[in-house]
Amino acid sequence: MTLAIETVNLTKTFGSRQALRGVDLAIPTGSVFGVIGPNGSGKSTTMRILLDIVRPTSGSATVLGRSPREGGIGLRRRIGYLPGELILEGRVTGRALLTHYASISGPVSPSRVADLAERLGLDLTLPVRSLSKGNKQKLGIIQAFMHDPHVLVLDEPTSGLDPLVQQIFLDLVREARESGQTVFLSSHVLSEIEQVADEVAILREGRVVTTSTVERLREVAQRRVRASILEATPGEVTAHLNTIPGLNGLTVATAPDGTLSLTGTLEGEPDAFVKALAALHVHDVSIEMPNLEDAVLQLYSESDAEIAASGITTTPSAQEATR
Numbered sequence: 001m002t003l004a005i006e007t008v009n010l011t012k013t014f015g016s017r018q019a020l021r022g023v024d025l026a027i028p029t030g031s032v033f034g035v036i037g038p039n040g041s042g043k044s045t046t047m048r049i050l051l052d053i054v055r056p057t058s059g060s061a062t063v064l065g066r067s068p069r070e071g072g073i074g075l076r077r078r079i080g081y082l083p084g085e086l087i088l089e090g091r092v093t094g095r096a097l098l099t100h101y102a103s104i105s106g107p108v109s110p111s112r113v114a115d116l117a118e119r120l121g122l123d124l125t126l127p128v129r130s131l132s133k134g135n136k137q138k139l140g141i142i143q144a145f146m147h148d149p150h151v152l153v154l155d156e157p158t159s160g161l162d163p164l165v166q167q168i169f170l171d172l173v174r175e176a177r178e179s180g181q182t183v184f185l186s187s188h189v190l191s192e193i194e195q196v197a198d199e200v201a202i203l204r205e206g207r208v209v210t211t212s213t214v215e216r217l218r219e220v221a222q223r224r225v226r227a228s229i230l231e232a233t234p235g236e237v238t239a240h241l242n243t244i245p246g247l248n249g250l251t252v253a254t255a256p257d258g259t260l261s262l263t264g265t266l267e268g269e270p271d272a273f274v275k276a277l278a279a280l281h282v283h284d285v286s287i288e289m290p291n292l293e294d295a296v297l298q299l300y301s302e303s304d305a306e307i308a309a310s311g312i313t314t315t316p317s318a319q320e321a322t323r
């Protein structure tokens with residue numbers, strides 16, 4: 001497995017503020033890798049180091065096997081970058097600005113720009129300063145994708161985009177992966193990137209606390225379950241369901257209409273729960289989608305021992321942090 005991006009024990013100090021305290025990342029070529037974390041956790045700083053906008057205090061970073069510091073314009077052209085705080089002002093049109101960016105990024109096919117603008121729904125003839133926040137973000141996305149770079153580094157790419165455009169953006173990310181490009185993207189919420197990311201790193205206070213596949217997060221995530229049961233007593237239902245693996249916080253109460261109302265949370269796949277329910281008279285049932293956001297929040301607060309028990313990889317630096 002080749003790595004498109006690698007950081008080893010990356011630290012960055014701004015004055016007395018330690019923005020990064022030893023970040024280790026290994027991002028396989030051709031994958032979509034998400035980094036999530038609260039405000040100030042170090043996501044943008046990590047990305048800026050990859051672009052050589054910021055230089056690390058210690059540790060190392062490589063993009064496509066090169067140090068960002070030494071890669072120069074050759075490396076920069078192979079990276080598409082969407083900054084977190086996109087400042088686009090001026091009288092020039094979107095098209096003129098993209099032409100300017102293309103003079104830096106290298107050759108861009110005009111049809112590629114037209115296609116991206118059409119898909120995202122952006123009018124390139126308008127002056128940049130007149131664009132709304134979301135439309136500026138679309139322009140930022142186009143300039144990152146337009147030269148089909150080997151690596152895309154996208155800092156909070158979905159910020160300001162409406163849900164429909166978010167989906168189009170996610171399609172672009174999927175297409176990039178299909179064509180072998182590597183995508184590194186950040187968000188402060190998992191829901192924006194869980195649909196496309198293969199792997200997710202959780203950053204907290206300048207450290208990667210966990211790295212996990214989205215699949216694994218789904219497995220440890222809880223689903224809320226509810227059912228309405230007829231022709232049984234609370235005692236019978238409780239006894240029947242009590243031994244279901246992964247079913248937690250089971251409560252069975254008699255509703256005003258006499259039916260039994262069952263609620264709980266379910267970890268892992270719902271197979272055993274559904275099969276056990278089948279033996280009862282089920283008037284109604286709902287099993288929600290796994291709540292990955294809660295799974296992440298749980299990982300934020302869990303001790304490393306608990307995370308290790310869950311099977312999710314905890315990085316050595318995070319383990320050291322708790323010693």
Ligand SMILES: Nc1ncnc2c1ncn2[C@@H]1O[C@H](COP(=O)(O)OP(=O)(O)OP(=O)(O)O)[C@@H](O)[C@H]1O
Pocket residue numbers: 014017018019037038039040041042043044045046084188
């Ligand atoms: N140029 C700078 N000068 C001083 N401090 C900085 C600078 N850049 C970042 N920091 C500090 O480093 C820490 C990490 O910031 P960073 O922007 O990397 O976090 P982030 O996870 O991207 O946050 P957000 O989600 O708010 O964008 C913060 O405490 C921030 O204030």
